[in-house]
Amino acid sequence: MTTDIDLEQARIFLDTEAALLDDQDFEGWLELFAPRCRYWLPISEGLDPEEELAIVNDDRATLDARVLRMRNPATYSQSPLSRTSRLIGNVLFDRAAPQVPGTVAVRARFTLAECRNRETRMYAGRLDHRLTRDELGAIRIVEKRVSLVNRDSALHCITFLW
Amino acid sequence: MSGSAPPPPAPSPGDLVHADRVHRRAYTDAALFDLEMERIFERGWVFVGAESEVPAPGDYKTATIGRVPVILSRDKDQGIVVLVNRCMHRGATVCREDYGNTSAFKCLYHGWTYKTSGDLIGVPFGGGYGKGWDKSAFSLRRAPHVGSYAGLVFASLTAVDVDLETHLGGARKYLDLMRDNSATGSLDVARVPERYVVEANWKLQLENVVDGYHPPFTHETAFEAIAREKGHNPATTSTQGSGARCATLGYGHGLLDYSDTDRGYSGKSSDSALAHHASLVERLGQERADEVSNADLQLLVFPNLFVQTGRQHLRVIRPVSVDRTEVYAHPYAVPGGPEDVNKAQLKAIAWWASAGGFGQPEDLEALAACQRGLAAPMAEWNYLGRGLHREVALSELETSGDVTDEVAQRGMYRRWIELMVEQS
CATH class of the missing domain: 2.102.10.10 (Rieske [2Fe-2S] iron-sulphur domain)
Structure with a gap:
Protein backbone atom coordinates (compact mmCIF):
# COMPACT_ATOMS: atom_id res chain seq x y z
CA MET A 1 0.00 0.00 0.00
CA THR A 2 1.37 3.37 -0.87
CA THR A 3 0.64 6.51 1.01
CA ASP A 4 -0.10 9.51 -1.06
CA ILE A 5 2.56 11.88 0.28
CA ASP A 6 5.22 13.12 -2.11
CA LEU A 7 8.54 14.58 -1.09
CA GLU A 8 7.49 18.19 -1.70
CA GLN A 9 4.45 17.72 0.53
CA ALA A 10 6.61 16.13 3.21
CA ARG A 11 9.04 19.05 3.02
CA ILE A 12 6.28 21.62 3.37
CA PHE A 13 4.82 19.64 6.25
CA LEU A 14 8.14 19.63 8.11
CA ASP A 15 8.64 23.34 7.52
CA THR A 16 5.12 24.05 8.73
CA GLU A 17 5.71 21.97 11.84
CA ALA A 18 8.93 23.87 12.54
CA ALA A 19 7.12 27.19 12.14
CA LEU A 20 4.44 26.19 14.66
CA LEU A 21 7.10 25.30 17.22
CA ASP A 22 9.18 28.43 16.68
CA ASP A 23 5.98 30.50 16.87
CA GLN A 24 5.16 28.77 20.20
CA ASP A 25 1.86 27.45 18.86
CA PHE A 26 2.26 24.21 20.81
CA GLU A 27 -1.42 23.30 20.65
CA GLY A 28 -1.39 23.70 16.88
CA TRP A 29 1.71 21.51 16.76
CA LEU A 30 0.03 18.83 18.86
CA GLU A 31 -2.77 18.62 16.30
CA LEU A 32 -0.25 17.39 13.75
CA PHE A 33 0.12 14.13 15.65
CA ALA A 34 -2.00 11.03 15.10
CA PRO A 35 -4.16 9.85 18.04
CA ARG A 36 -1.69 6.98 18.53
CA CYS A 37 1.82 8.30 18.18
CA ARG A 38 5.29 8.46 19.61
CA TYR A 39 7.58 11.44 20.18
CA TRP A 40 11.05 10.52 21.33
CA LEU A 41 14.68 11.55 21.72
CA PRO A 42 16.96 8.52 21.85
CA ILE A 43 20.21 8.35 23.84
CA SER A 44 21.73 5.45 21.94
CA GLU A 45 20.91 3.63 18.72
CA GLY A 46 17.37 4.91 18.46
CA LEU A 47 16.07 1.58 17.21
CA ASP A 48 13.46 0.47 19.70
CA PRO A 49 11.89 2.87 22.20
CA GLU A 50 10.38 -0.06 24.10
CA GLU A 51 13.78 -1.59 24.82
CA GLU A 52 16.08 1.44 25.12
CA LEU A 53 16.42 4.18 27.65
CA ALA A 54 15.63 7.50 25.94
CA ILE A 55 15.90 11.17 26.85
CA VAL A 56 12.23 11.62 26.01
CA ASN A 57 9.80 8.83 25.21
CA ASP A 58 6.21 10.06 24.97
CA ASP A 59 3.06 8.38 23.81
CA ARG A 60 0.11 10.59 22.89
CA ALA A 61 -1.15 10.96 26.47
CA THR A 62 2.27 11.98 27.75
CA LEU A 63 2.74 14.37 24.85
CA ASP A 64 -0.62 15.99 25.66
CA ALA A 65 0.55 16.36 29.28
CA ARG A 66 3.86 17.81 28.11
CA VAL A 67 2.17 20.52 26.05
CA LEU A 68 -0.24 21.33 28.87
CA ARG A 69 2.71 21.64 31.25
CA MET A 70 4.43 24.13 28.94
CA ARG A 71 1.60 26.59 29.55
CA ASN A 72 1.85 26.51 33.34
CA PRO A 73 4.22 29.16 34.72
CA ALA A 74 5.03 26.80 37.62
CA THR A 75 6.92 24.66 35.09
CA TYR A 76 10.07 26.51 36.03
CA SER A 77 12.30 24.96 33.38
CA GLN A 78 10.05 26.57 30.75
CA SER A 79 9.19 29.74 32.59
CA PRO A 80 10.09 31.86 30.75
CA LEU A 81 9.60 29.78 27.61
CA SER A 82 12.60 29.08 25.42
CA ARG A 83 12.75 31.07 22.21
CA THR A 84 13.78 28.74 19.40
CA SER A 85 14.77 29.08 15.77
CA ARG A 86 15.28 26.00 13.66
CA LEU A 87 16.20 25.19 10.11
CA ILE A 88 15.12 21.90 8.56
CA GLY A 89 16.96 20.57 5.54
CA ASN A 90 18.19 17.53 3.63
CA VAL A 91 14.64 16.16 3.56
CA LEU A 92 14.53 12.73 1.94
CA PHE A 93 12.42 9.61 1.96
CA ASP A 94 14.17 7.10 4.19
CA ARG A 95 14.55 4.09 1.92
CA ALA A 96 16.30 2.15 4.71
CA ALA A 97 13.40 2.44 7.16
CA PRO A 98 11.06 -0.53 7.61
CA GLN A 99 8.01 -0.45 5.35
CA VAL A 100 4.85 0.19 7.30
CA PRO A 101 1.62 0.13 5.29
CA GLY A 102 -0.13 3.47 5.14
CA THR A 103 2.93 5.46 6.19
CA VAL A 104 6.05 7.01 4.72
CA ALA A 105 9.39 7.46 6.49
CA VAL A 106 11.00 10.86 6.01
CA ARG A 107 14.47 11.78 7.22
CA ALA A 108 15.87 15.26 7.58
CA ARG A 109 18.53 17.31 9.37
CA PHE A 110 18.01 20.27 11.65
CA THR A 111 19.92 22.97 13.44
CA LEU A 112 18.25 24.73 16.30
CA ALA A 113 19.19 27.73 18.41
CA GLU A 114 17.53 28.00 21.79
CA CYS A 115 17.61 31.05 24.02
CA ARG A 116 16.32 31.23 27.55
CA ASN A 117 17.31 33.56 30.36
CA ARG A 118 19.62 35.30 27.91
CA GLU A 119 21.65 32.13 27.37
CA THR A 120 21.82 30.66 23.89
CA ARG A 121 22.55 27.03 23.08
CA MET A 122 22.95 25.37 19.69
CA TYR A 123 21.62 21.94 18.87
CA ALA A 124 21.73 19.83 15.75
CA GLY A 125 20.71 16.39 14.70
CA ARG A 126 18.58 14.14 12.60
CA LEU A 127 14.82 14.07 12.39
CA ASP A 128 12.90 10.96 11.48
CA HIS A 129 9.21 11.33 10.82
CA ARG A 130 6.77 8.57 10.03
CA LEU A 131 3.84 10.26 8.36
CA THR A 132 0.40 9.13 7.40
CA ARG A 133 -2.84 10.69 6.15
CA ASP A 134 -5.92 10.75 8.36
CA GLU A 135 -9.43 10.03 7.11
CA LEU A 136 -9.79 13.66 5.97
CA GLY A 137 -6.55 13.49 4.03
CA ALA A 138 -4.46 15.63 6.38
CA ILE A 139 -0.86 14.58 6.99
CA ARG A 140 -0.34 13.33 10.55
CA ILE A 141 2.75 12.26 12.54
CA VAL A 142 2.75 8.66 13.70
CA GLU A 143 6.28 8.85 15.05
CA LYS A 144 8.80 11.64 15.46
CA ARG A 145 12.34 10.77 16.48
CA VAL A 146 14.87 13.48 17.26
CA SER A 147 18.45 12.19 17.35
CA LEU A 148 20.74 14.87 18.74
CA VAL A 149 24.38 14.80 17.71
CA ASN A 150 25.21 15.30 21.41
CA ARG A 151 22.64 12.85 22.73
CA ASP A 152 25.19 11.06 24.93
CA SER A 153 26.55 14.27 26.48
CA ALA A 154 25.41 15.61 29.80
CA LEU A 155 22.57 17.88 28.68
CA HIS A 156 21.15 21.10 30.02
CA CYS A 157 17.37 21.40 30.47
CA ILE A 158 15.81 20.55 27.13
CA THR A 159 12.15 20.75 28.04
CA PHE A 160 11.28 22.96 25.08
CA LEU A 161 9.59 21.14 22.20
CA TRP A 162 11.70 19.69 19.37
CA MET B 1 54.08 44.72 34.34
CA SER B 2 52.29 44.24 37.59
CA GLY B 3 51.58 40.62 38.41
CA SER B 4 48.02 39.72 39.18
CA ALA B 5 47.31 38.97 42.82
CA PRO B 6 47.53 35.32 43.79
CA PRO B 7 44.13 33.66 44.20
CA PRO B 8 42.83 33.95 47.74
CA PRO B 9 43.46 30.86 49.84
CA ALA B 10 40.58 28.48 50.47
CA PRO B 11 38.53 29.44 53.49
CA SER B 12 39.04 27.19 56.47
CA PRO B 13 36.39 24.43 56.15
CA GLY B 14 35.76 24.42 59.88
CA ASP B 15 34.45 27.98 59.68
CA LEU B 16 31.91 27.18 56.99
CA VAL B 17 29.66 24.64 58.67
CA HIS B 18 27.69 25.00 61.87
CA ALA B 19 25.13 22.58 63.30
CA ASP B 20 22.25 24.26 61.45
CA ARG B 21 23.88 26.28 58.68
CA VAL B 22 26.40 26.25 55.85
CA HIS B 23 28.33 29.25 54.61
CA ARG B 24 27.81 30.27 50.99
CA ARG B 25 31.54 29.98 50.28
CA ALA B 26 31.26 26.21 50.77
CA TYR B 27 29.41 26.26 47.45
CA THR B 28 31.30 28.95 45.59
CA ASP B 29 35.00 28.80 46.43
CA ALA B 30 37.11 27.15 43.72
CA ALA B 31 40.09 26.48 46.00
CA LEU B 32 37.80 24.78 48.48
CA PHE B 33 36.42 22.62 45.66
CA ASP B 34 39.94 21.36 44.94
CA LEU B 35 40.37 20.56 48.62
CA GLU B 36 37.09 18.63 48.57
CA MET B 37 38.21 16.57 45.60
CA GLU B 38 41.42 15.72 47.43
CA ARG B 39 39.99 15.05 50.88
CA ILE B 40 36.56 13.59 50.11
CA PHE B 41 36.72 12.03 46.65
CA GLU B 42 40.33 11.03 46.18
CA ARG B 43 40.53 9.65 49.70
CA GLY B 44 37.91 7.33 51.14
CA TRP B 45 35.12 5.28 49.58
CA LEU B 152 27.59 -1.89 43.79
CA VAL B 153 31.33 -1.33 43.53
CA PHE B 154 33.12 1.25 45.65
CA ALA B 155 36.80 2.12 45.62
CA SER B 156 39.29 4.31 47.37
CA LEU B 157 42.38 5.70 45.67
CA THR B 158 44.32 5.99 48.92
CA ALA B 159 44.17 4.70 52.45
CA VAL B 160 40.78 4.34 54.09
CA ASP B 161 39.94 4.97 57.74
CA VAL B 162 37.25 2.27 57.78
CA ASP B 163 36.33 -0.79 55.71
CA LEU B 164 33.45 -0.56 53.20
CA GLU B 165 30.84 -2.15 55.45
CA THR B 166 31.65 0.26 58.24
CA HIS B 167 31.63 3.18 55.82
CA LEU B 168 28.17 2.24 54.56
CA GLY B 169 26.98 2.67 58.14
CA GLY B 170 23.22 2.93 58.56
CA ALA B 171 22.79 2.83 54.76
CA ARG B 172 23.43 -0.92 54.86
CA LYS B 173 20.05 -1.59 56.43
CA TYR B 174 18.39 0.01 53.38
CA LEU B 175 20.77 -1.44 50.79
CA ASP B 176 19.90 -4.82 52.36
CA LEU B 177 16.22 -4.23 51.57
CA MET B 178 17.18 -3.67 47.92
CA ARG B 179 19.53 -6.65 47.97
CA ASP B 180 16.91 -8.98 49.47
CA ASN B 181 14.40 -7.94 46.81
CA SER B 182 16.76 -9.36 44.16
CA ALA B 183 17.03 -13.07 43.40
CA THR B 184 20.77 -12.62 42.86
CA GLY B 185 21.44 -10.21 45.71
CA SER B 186 22.45 -7.53 43.21
CA LEU B 187 20.82 -4.78 41.20
CA ASP B 188 21.02 -5.21 37.45
CA VAL B 189 22.19 -1.72 36.52
CA ALA B 190 21.93 -0.59 32.89
CA ARG B 191 25.08 0.63 31.16
CA VAL B 192 23.53 3.55 29.34
CA PRO B 193 22.45 6.41 31.65
CA GLU B 194 20.57 9.65 31.35
CA ARG B 195 23.22 12.37 31.53
CA TYR B 196 22.52 15.93 32.60
CA VAL B 197 24.30 19.05 33.76
CA VAL B 198 23.59 20.80 37.02
CA GLU B 199 24.85 24.36 36.96
CA ALA B 200 25.54 24.23 40.66
CA ASN B 201 27.94 22.92 43.25
CA TRP B 202 27.87 19.15 43.78
CA LYS B 203 26.74 19.52 47.40
CA LEU B 204 23.58 21.35 46.31
CA GLN B 205 22.79 18.31 44.16
CA LEU B 206 23.44 16.00 47.13
CA GLU B 207 21.20 18.08 49.39
CA ASN B 208 18.48 17.96 46.73
CA VAL B 209 18.23 14.17 46.36
CA VAL B 210 17.33 13.78 50.03
CA ASP B 211 15.22 16.95 50.22
CA GLY B 212 11.65 15.99 51.00
CA TYR B 213 10.58 19.60 51.51
CA HIS B 214 10.78 20.90 47.93
CA PRO B 215 8.70 18.44 45.83
CA PRO B 216 5.22 20.00 46.17
CA PHE B 217 6.67 23.37 45.16
CA THR B 218 9.42 22.66 42.64
CA HIS B 219 7.53 19.76 41.04
CA GLU B 220 4.00 21.15 41.20
CA THR B 221 3.28 20.70 37.50
CA ALA B 222 4.81 17.20 37.34
CA PHE B 223 2.61 16.18 40.25
CA GLU B 224 -0.42 17.67 38.50
CA ALA B 225 0.38 15.54 35.47
CA ILE B 226 0.56 12.43 37.67
CA ALA B 227 -2.70 13.40 39.40
CA ARG B 228 -4.49 13.78 36.06
CA GLU B 229 -3.30 10.37 34.92
CA LYS B 230 -3.58 8.38 38.14
CA GLY B 231 -6.06 10.31 40.21
CA HIS B 232 -3.57 10.62 43.06
CA ASN B 233 -1.35 13.63 43.63
CA PRO B 234 2.04 12.65 45.11
CA ALA B 235 2.13 16.06 46.77
CA THR B 236 -0.19 14.62 49.42
CA THR B 237 2.53 12.19 50.53
CA SER B 238 5.27 14.79 50.34
CA THR B 239 3.94 17.04 53.06
CA GLN B 240 4.65 17.47 56.72
CA GLY B 241 3.06 14.70 58.77
CA SER B 242 2.53 12.33 55.83
CA GLY B 243 4.39 9.54 57.61
CA ALA B 244 7.37 9.78 55.28
CA ARG B 245 10.74 10.46 56.89
CA CYS B 246 14.04 12.18 56.31
CA ALA B 247 16.97 10.53 58.07
CA THR B 248 20.71 10.64 58.40
CA LEU B 249 22.45 7.27 58.46
CA GLY B 250 25.97 8.13 59.59
CA TYR B 251 29.06 8.73 57.43
CA GLY B 252 27.14 11.41 55.51
CA HIS B 253 24.53 9.03 54.09
CA GLY B 254 20.92 10.17 53.98
CA LEU B 255 17.46 8.82 53.33
CA LEU B 256 13.98 9.80 52.33
CA ASP B 257 11.75 6.92 53.39
CA TYR B 258 8.27 6.85 51.87
CA SER B 259 7.63 3.20 52.83
CA ASP B 260 4.79 4.10 55.16
CA THR B 261 2.95 6.10 52.52
CA ASP B 262 1.47 5.13 49.20
CA ARG B 263 2.98 7.43 46.63
CA GLY B 264 1.06 5.69 43.90
CA TYR B 265 3.99 4.25 41.98
CA SER B 266 2.83 1.44 39.80
CA GLY B 267 3.24 -2.19 40.43
CA LYS B 268 2.56 -3.10 44.02
CA SER B 269 -0.84 -4.63 43.33
CA SER B 270 -0.33 -5.92 39.78
CA ASP B 271 -0.47 -9.69 39.17
CA SER B 272 3.24 -9.83 38.45
CA ALA B 273 4.11 -7.87 41.60
CA LEU B 274 1.95 -10.17 43.71
CA ALA B 275 3.68 -13.17 42.16
CA HIS B 276 7.06 -11.62 42.95
CA HIS B 277 5.95 -10.98 46.50
CA ALA B 278 4.90 -14.62 46.85
CA SER B 279 8.39 -15.68 45.75
CA LEU B 280 9.88 -13.32 48.34
CA VAL B 281 7.72 -14.86 51.07
CA GLU B 282 9.04 -18.26 50.08
CA ARG B 283 12.65 -17.07 50.12
CA LEU B 284 12.61 -14.64 53.05
CA GLY B 285 9.57 -15.43 55.17
CA GLN B 286 6.44 -13.32 55.47
CA GLU B 287 7.75 -10.58 57.72
CA ARG B 288 10.92 -9.79 55.80
CA ALA B 289 9.12 -10.15 52.45
CA ASP B 290 6.55 -7.56 53.52
CA GLU B 291 9.31 -5.23 54.64
CA VAL B 292 11.16 -5.65 51.35
CA SER B 293 8.07 -5.17 49.16
CA ASN B 294 6.93 -2.19 51.13
CA ALA B 295 10.24 -0.32 50.85
CA ASP B 296 9.98 2.98 48.96
CA LEU B 297 13.37 4.57 49.45
CA GLN B 298 15.53 7.41 48.21
CA LEU B 299 18.99 6.70 49.52
CA LEU B 300 22.06 8.91 49.34
CA VAL B 301 25.35 7.08 49.79
CA PHE B 302 27.82 9.87 50.44
CA PRO B 303 29.52 11.34 48.51
CA ASN B 304 28.34 10.38 45.02
CA LEU B 305 25.61 7.74 44.81
CA PHE B 306 21.85 8.01 44.99
CA VAL B 307 19.45 5.08 44.67
CA GLN B 308 15.70 5.35 44.27
CA THR B 309 13.52 2.24 44.49
CA GLY B 310 10.21 3.83 43.46
CA ARG B 311 11.51 4.57 40.00
CA GLN B 312 14.26 1.98 39.88
CA HIS B 313 17.42 3.90 39.15
CA LEU B 314 20.65 5.07 40.61
CA ARG B 315 22.39 8.35 40.01
CA VAL B 316 26.10 8.97 40.03
CA ILE B 317 26.94 12.53 41.01
CA ARG B 318 30.09 13.78 39.28
CA PRO B 319 31.55 17.07 40.49
CA VAL B 320 33.11 18.91 37.55
CA SER B 321 33.98 22.30 39.00
CA VAL B 322 32.81 24.43 41.90
CA ASP B 323 29.68 25.50 40.03
CA ARG B 324 29.12 22.59 37.67
CA THR B 325 28.10 19.00 38.34
CA GLU B 326 27.08 16.18 36.04
CA VAL B 327 24.67 13.43 36.94
CA TYR B 328 24.45 10.03 35.28
CA ALA B 329 21.13 8.31 36.03
CA HIS B 330 21.13 4.56 35.32
CA PRO B 331 17.91 2.51 35.43
CA TYR B 332 18.19 -0.84 37.12
CA ALA B 333 16.21 -4.05 36.97
CA VAL B 334 15.58 -6.24 39.99
CA PRO B 335 16.71 -9.78 39.09
CA GLY B 336 13.77 -12.10 39.66
CA GLY B 337 11.49 -9.08 39.96
CA PRO B 338 8.35 -8.54 37.89
CA GLU B 339 9.37 -8.22 34.26
CA ASP B 340 6.75 -5.62 33.41
CA VAL B 341 7.84 -3.44 36.33
CA ASN B 342 11.51 -3.81 35.40
CA LYS B 343 10.76 -2.85 31.81
CA ALA B 344 8.50 0.03 32.77
CA GLN B 345 11.46 1.71 34.47
CA LEU B 346 12.95 2.76 31.14
CA LYS B 347 10.00 4.99 30.44
CA ALA B 348 9.66 6.06 34.07
CA ILE B 349 13.28 7.26 34.21
CA ALA B 350 12.94 9.13 30.91
CA TRP B 351 9.74 10.67 32.24
CA TRP B 352 11.30 11.96 35.45
CA ALA B 353 15.09 11.80 35.68
CA SER B 354 16.12 13.17 32.30
CA ALA B 355 17.10 16.57 30.94
CA GLY B 356 13.86 16.49 28.95
CA GLY B 357 11.72 14.93 31.66
CA PHE B 358 8.86 16.16 33.81
CA GLY B 359 10.85 16.15 37.07
CA GLN B 360 14.58 16.73 36.85
CA PRO B 361 14.51 19.93 34.80
CA GLU B 362 12.81 21.82 37.62
CA ASP B 363 15.49 20.62 40.05
CA LEU B 364 18.16 21.77 37.61
CA GLU B 365 16.45 25.14 37.44
CA ALA B 366 16.19 25.39 41.24
CA LEU B 367 19.81 24.41 41.88
CA ALA B 368 21.11 26.84 39.25
CA ALA B 369 19.04 29.54 40.94
CA CYS B 370 20.65 28.65 44.30
CA GLN B 371 24.12 28.85 42.79
CA ARG B 372 23.36 32.29 41.34
CA GLY B 373 22.00 33.56 44.65
CA LEU B 374 24.90 32.17 46.63
CA ALA B 375 27.36 34.17 44.54
CA ALA B 376 26.28 37.28 46.40
CA PRO B 377 27.77 38.42 49.69
CA MET B 378 25.51 40.18 52.23
CA ALA B 379 23.57 37.06 53.20
CA GLU B 380 26.32 34.61 54.14
CA TRP B 381 24.56 31.47 55.36
CA ASN B 382 22.26 28.75 54.05
CA TYR B 383 19.94 27.68 56.83
CA LEU B 384 19.47 23.93 57.30
CA GLY B 385 17.80 24.05 60.69
CA ARG B 386 14.40 22.67 59.79
CA GLY B 387 13.30 20.02 62.29
CA LEU B 388 16.41 20.29 64.45
CA HIS B 389 14.18 20.50 67.52
CA ARG B 390 12.21 17.38 66.68
CA GLU B 391 14.65 14.88 65.20
CA VAL B 392 14.88 11.53 66.95
CA ALA B 393 17.83 9.16 67.24
CA LEU B 394 16.62 5.70 66.19
CA SER B 395 19.97 4.00 66.59
CA GLU B 396 23.62 4.85 66.97
CA LEU B 397 23.75 5.49 63.22
CA GLU B 398 20.28 6.69 62.31
CA THR B 399 18.56 9.92 63.28
CA SER B 400 15.17 10.58 61.77
CA GLY B 401 12.66 13.38 61.35
CA ASP B 402 9.70 14.51 59.31
CA VAL B 403 10.12 14.13 55.55
CA THR B 404 10.24 17.91 55.21
CA ASP B 405 13.04 18.27 57.76
CA GLU B 406 16.69 18.81 56.89
CA VAL B 407 18.00 15.89 58.93
CA ALA B 408 19.89 14.22 56.06
CA GLN B 409 21.52 17.49 55.01
CA ARG B 410 22.82 18.16 58.51
CA GLY B 411 24.25 14.63 58.63
CA MET B 412 25.94 15.20 55.29
CA TYR B 413 27.77 18.24 56.60
CA ARG B 414 28.82 16.52 59.81
CA ARG B 415 30.67 14.00 57.62
CA TRP B 416 31.95 16.79 55.38
CA ILE B 417 33.57 18.46 58.40
CA GLU B 418 35.11 15.17 59.55
CA LEU B 419 36.70 14.60 56.17
CA MET B 420 37.66 18.19 55.46
CA VAL B 421 39.00 19.13 58.88
CA GLU B 422 39.49 16.36 61.35
CA GLN B 423 41.32 13.95 59.06
CA SER B 424 43.34 16.50 57.14
Missing part, protein backbone atom coordinates in the same frame (compact mmCIF):
# COMPACT_ATOMS: atom_id res chain seq x y z
CA VAL B 46 33.51 6.46 46.35
CA PHE B 47 30.98 4.65 44.16
CA VAL B 48 32.49 3.62 40.81
CA GLY B 49 29.92 1.42 39.07
CA ALA B 50 27.89 -1.74 39.30
CA GLU B 51 29.14 -5.28 38.82
CA SER B 52 26.34 -5.74 36.29
CA GLU B 53 27.92 -3.08 34.08
CA VAL B 54 30.96 -5.32 33.63
CA PRO B 55 29.43 -8.81 33.72
CA ALA B 56 32.00 -10.80 31.70
CA PRO B 57 35.81 -11.16 31.88
CA GLY B 58 37.38 -8.37 29.84
CA ASP B 59 34.40 -6.05 30.35
CA TYR B 60 35.17 -2.52 31.43
CA LYS B 61 33.57 0.84 31.97
CA THR B 62 35.22 4.19 32.50
CA ALA B 63 34.28 6.49 35.36
CA THR B 64 35.80 9.18 37.54
CA ILE B 65 36.75 9.34 41.19
CA GLY B 66 36.80 13.06 41.86
CA ARG B 67 39.10 14.46 39.21
CA VAL B 68 40.72 11.10 38.47
CA PRO B 69 39.64 9.13 35.39
CA VAL B 70 39.38 5.44 36.26
CA ILE B 71 38.54 2.13 34.61
CA LEU B 72 36.28 -0.37 36.31
CA SER B 73 37.73 -3.54 34.80
CA ARG B 74 36.81 -7.20 35.22
CA ASP B 75 40.05 -9.10 34.83
CA LYS B 76 39.71 -12.81 34.05
CA ASP B 77 42.12 -13.77 36.85
CA GLN B 78 41.87 -11.02 39.42
CA GLY B 79 38.19 -10.14 39.18
CA ILE B 80 37.05 -6.54 39.50
CA VAL B 81 39.83 -3.96 39.73
CA VAL B 82 39.77 -0.17 39.55
CA LEU B 83 42.60 1.31 37.49
CA VAL B 84 43.71 4.88 37.11
CA ASN B 85 43.08 5.63 33.44
CA ARG B 86 46.40 7.24 32.65
CA CYS B 87 49.32 5.76 30.74
CA MET B 88 52.38 5.53 32.99
CA HIS B 89 54.55 6.65 30.09
CA ARG B 90 53.28 10.09 29.05
CA GLY B 91 49.88 10.48 30.61
CA ALA B 92 47.28 9.66 27.95
CA THR B 93 44.11 7.94 29.00
CA VAL B 94 44.57 4.35 27.83
CA CYS B 95 40.85 3.63 27.63
CA ARG B 96 38.71 6.10 25.74
CA GLU B 97 35.36 4.33 25.56
CA ASP B 98 32.43 4.50 27.98
CA TYR B 99 32.34 0.73 28.17
CA GLY B 100 33.31 -2.35 26.21
CA ASN B 101 35.24 -5.59 26.28
CA THR B 102 38.93 -6.01 25.62
CA SER B 103 41.91 -8.28 26.24
CA ALA B 104 44.22 -5.33 26.91
CA PHE B 105 44.36 -1.54 27.14
CA LYS B 106 46.73 -0.20 24.51
CA CYS B 107 47.81 3.42 24.68
CA LEU B 108 47.16 5.22 21.41
CA TYR B 109 50.28 7.38 21.77
CA HIS B 110 53.29 5.01 21.87
CA GLY B 111 51.56 1.66 22.09
CA TRP B 112 52.27 0.79 25.69
CA THR B 113 49.95 -2.09 26.48
CA TYR B 114 48.43 -3.12 29.78
CA LYS B 115 46.55 -6.22 30.83
CA THR B 116 43.00 -5.74 32.09
CA SER B 117 44.50 -6.13 35.58
CA GLY B 118 46.67 -3.07 34.88
CA ASP B 119 49.99 -4.92 34.50
CA LEU B 120 52.24 -3.46 31.82
CA ILE B 121 52.88 -6.20 29.26
CA GLY B 122 54.02 -4.42 26.14
CA VAL B 123 56.50 -1.61 25.43
CA PRO B 124 57.24 -1.28 21.70
CA PHE B 125 60.88 -1.45 20.54
CA GLY B 126 62.62 -3.37 23.35
CA GLY B 127 65.85 -2.28 24.97
CA GLY B 128 65.08 1.41 24.90
CA TYR B 129 65.37 1.81 28.65
CA GLY B 130 68.59 -0.11 29.27
CA LYS B 131 69.34 -3.21 31.26
CA GLY B 132 67.47 -3.89 34.47
CA TRP B 133 64.64 -1.55 33.68
CA ASP B 134 61.70 -2.71 35.81
CA LYS B 135 58.59 -2.83 33.69
CA SER B 136 56.42 -3.79 36.68
CA ALA B 137 56.99 -0.35 38.23
CA PHE B 138 55.03 1.08 35.28
CA SER B 139 51.80 -0.85 35.71
CA LEU B 140 48.65 1.24 35.74
CA ARG B 141 48.00 2.67 39.18
CA ARG B 142 45.33 0.69 40.96
CA ALA B 143 42.88 1.73 43.64
CA PRO B 144 44.25 -0.08 46.70
CA HIS B 145 40.77 -0.58 48.15
CA VAL B 146 37.87 -1.98 46.15
CA GLY B 147 34.72 -3.40 47.69
CA SER B 148 31.29 -4.44 46.56
CA TYR B 149 27.92 -4.37 48.29
CA ALA B 150 24.66 -5.51 46.69
CA GLY B 151 26.51 -5.51 43.38
